[in-house]
Amino acid sequence: MATIKDIAKLAGVAQGTVSNVLNGKGNVSSEKIRRVMNAVHQLGYVHNERAALLRKGFNDSLAVIMPDSSAKQYQDFYSGFKNYAQSHGFTVTRHLTHENTPLSEEEALIEAKTLQAKGIACISVAAGTLHESTVYKKDVDVSDMVFIEHKPSFGGDFIGFNYEEAGRRMGRKALDLGYTSVCLLTGNLCFSNEADFYRGFMEAAGKTGCQVTHIQTDPFRKYQNIMQISGDSMPQAFFISNYGFAESVKDICSTFYDTREGLDIYTVSPVFTMPENDFTKYEMNYRQLGKVAAEALLKKTGEEKEGFGQRLLESSGFRNWYSNIIVPKEPRTLNVITLDSPEAYIMKSFSHLYTKKSGIDVNICIFSYDEIYEAFNMMNASSNYDVLRLDVTWLSWFAQKLLMPLTDIDPDIENSFDDFLEGTPERYARVHEKVYALPSTPSVQILYYRKDLFESPIYKRMYFEQFRTELVPPRTFEEFNRIAAFFTREINPSSPVEYGATVTMGSTGVAGSEYLARLFSHQENLYDGKGQIRLDSEISLQSLRELTELKRCTQPDYCGWWTDTAKSFASGNFAMSILYSNYAGPFLDNTSNVVGNIGYTMMPGANPVIGGGSLGVSKYSSQPENALSFIRWMCSEPISSAASLLGSTSPCRKTYENYEVMNNFPWMSLSKKCFPLTKGNRIPGHAGLPFDERKFLNILGMAVKDTYSSVSTPEEALRNAQEQLEKHFQCKF
Structure with a gap:
């Protein structure tokens, strides 16, 4: 086995230098770090983590x-x-x-x-x-x-769940459902949680007319103990303190007894993010524990x-997968129009659950960005759409034209806002103080980066030697461009990746969004302190220059849409990427080359652009109650959490306490913090006017693309954009 002495000899350095490199310490030059790491790989040296742990101690x-x-x-x-x-x-x-x-x-x-x-x-x-x-x-x-x-x-010191309350809730469930004979299956009552569960259940159900057969078991004897119940004395339902025991009950009963009519099993369970129909579960969030x-x-x-x-x-309890669903006497198909995005296909899959429970077929119609905008412009009283998925930036423009105020359907709709993330109802639901939609898939721009590159001793040292500053995720776009150049092989032949950053510039709308990321790092909102929009200001020019400077640090064929950007970063050939959080799913695909090395941080300037959308009821819908029922169901916690696990995003606070989701997509914890921080308002709130985001982005995006393509100078492009803006917009509010 190779030793530190062997590495030092091969690398031509002192043993202390090898130790410093392996432990990330000391002021070692990038050249010596390179020689040490080459020797490590050549000799096949394996760092003894257990020995290191003993050295580090408590x-x-x-x-x-x-x-x-x-x-x-x-x-x-x-x-x-x-x-x-x-x-x-x-x-x-x-x-x-x-x-x-x-x-x-x-x-x-x-x-x-x-x-x-x-x-x-x-x-x-x-x-x-x-x-x-x-x-x-x-x-x-x-x-x-x-x-x-x-x-x-x-x-x-002890941390756990209230198993006595769980047992009590289970006992009440048995009474509410009218069972007269049930089996209560617990673990050994010498354990406090099992004893608490037993006590709570018996207090609620044991002193009534319900006959309770109690069986104690453990993981070694569960099959023998469960087999005590014969087919002749099969209870009406099982109430179980442990999900593993519940699985065993199902297996035994389905194998040895006739349970074709179904078996009612109620069990304490860890949280399941995806729906499953075997049991009725009283859930406890063990990941949170x-x-x-x-x-x-x-x-x-600590100190x-x-x-x-x-x-x-607090337990999650009986999570209701079918809350807010209305079962009409004569169900009719609901037509939903939505943007082509990851969540559109997730919605299409999940709508089958809604149909199964309500009897209402849901027709999900998926359109491109340009198609859906044109469809909204052409919509009138003859349109058959019931539910509209609106991009958050379009809500101001289309809400009063196309949507029915949700308070006209349910006057108490705002009571559900407590379930949503801070900052989302204001941006994704209300327009001029009226509720027109519910937040469905809020997202936000996040700066993703290759964590392995930023933490590499070699590249950290090389960056410091070149710029005399530490290599850390950028806090300004000046730093962003400098790091992007450092990790672009054409500029720095030592770069381990070909390009420093992705750029998304497909349509004028997309190009405008890429530009706004820079602009909002310098100023809070689109308008200035006088309430004016000045696209030709010094800050606007600086922002455009910062974007066009990046051209030398990215691939010649820029990404056309956010899905392309996600795939590009996942290829492993880019050091950084700016992407809306709801498009980051491909980072974790089985073809991704960045799994385990994905870093993420707040956008430079801490004022990220928000994205995603809301669901509203068409003002022309003939079944607004059913349409709102579907929207509320899609925006409910169990459904939103399950959709997030598949790559969507969620408006619900409790999703961000679901550690199965958060462990898969850890950047969601950052996006949660972003919504209350982001500004980026197009016009002052007191103006009370709709804002044509599509027209604005067309004007802005054309200026960006003209400059990026070297057709115009930044000054010429933004001067023309300002003229177009003043022609089509009232620029002082």
Whole structure:
């Protein structure tokens, strides 16, 4: 096995230099870094992470002690814990207890403490049981520990869910549905969560006429215990404390007993982002539990080192996949017109669920950007569309012309706004104080970058040697262009990628959007302090120059649409890309070359352009109630979260607490922060006038394309754009 000494000899440097390079320390030149890394690859050296962890010790390590189980709730917990810890610079070790063996827990505890983990999260198999005192003896220090799900009797810090309330809700469900004979299946009641669930259920249902058969089990004996129920005494329903047990019940009953008429199973469950129909689930967000546990450990083991006692997280409960759906007596087809985008095809797939529940067929009509704008302009009383998907920038122009105020259909529609992200109702729903739509797929421009390039010791050092400043994600477009040039091979032959950045310039509307990203990094809104739009101002000229300077740093055939931009960045041949968040799905495709190396940050100037759209009811629809029902259903949390997992975006706050979605698309946490920050208003709010975004972008985009193509100078192009603007718009408000 190669050693640091071998690397130093081959690279012709000191051993200390090799150590500094491997650990990211020291003031080492880019040439020496290159020689060391070449030697590492040539010798096949593998950095010993475990040894490094022992050297680093407790300063940056957390541990998880958990059952050796494939149970989804434990997988979710560990995923949430690990992602949060790693995002805060901590490594995570996992130590398995092999289910109900306290000896394994004691060994895992010793191993975690030997590694000097700063904090330990423990899903204990001993806490609260007869074996507790043998594992957590008086000399065992638990000040650096937090117990999860199973509450210890000795009062250590504990985080879990309210299983008693879950049991109570399950018991009420049994009564509400009129069951007279049910099976209550729990784990061992020596665990606090199982005992709490049992107590809550029996308090709600056990003292009524409902006959409750209780079975205790565990992962090793679940099949034997479930088989106690014979076909002759099959209960009307099962109420179960553990999703894994529920799966076993379904398997056994479908295999050994006649359950062709269906089997009613209600179970506590981790959150499922995608719909599935096997069980009725009372959901608990175990990914969030993992995140909260890691967060609590970092605070608990910080400078204050104070415990917090017991903490119960709010459960997601019975999430309603079919909220707001109206089932009409005589269903008619709903016609929906939408822009060609990733969410359009997701909507088309999800509409089958709506049809299955409501009986209403949904006809999703998908148009290009230019086609849908023309369709809106031609729409009149003879049009058959019921639901319109409007781009957020078109809402001001078309709302009063094409949409029915939603308060005319439901006077209490604003009550649903509390479910939406901060900043979205104002931009995606209201026009001149009236509610015309609901936010469906809000998105925002985000700066994506190749994290591996920005964190590479070689390129960081090379950049510093050339510019005497650190290589970090750009905060201004001046920095953006400098970094783009550094990572363009034609300018810098040492660049590992061919181009520094993507540019999206297909239509005039798209080109205008690319320009506005630069303009809004310099000024808050389109208009100035006097309420005027000046496309030929010094700031406007600077913004256009910043865009055209990028031409030398990107491919000659620029991207025509945002899907092209996403695919280009995913190819791995670009260092940076500016893209609307709802188009970033291809970054994670199986053909992507950037998976695991995607960095993301706020747009330069922290005033990103928003995108995406809203769903409104056509003023010409003959079934506005059904149209609004479909819109509210599409914009509800379970549907929006599931759509986000497939690559769409969500207007709902709770989606951004869904760590399955957030782990897949971590930049969504940034987009959530962007909506309250972004300005970019076209005209002052007090003007009370519609704004023709399409006409404006045509004027602006033509100036951008003329300049980018060297047909006009920036001054000439923007001077002409200002003249066109004054001809078609009232430029002072």
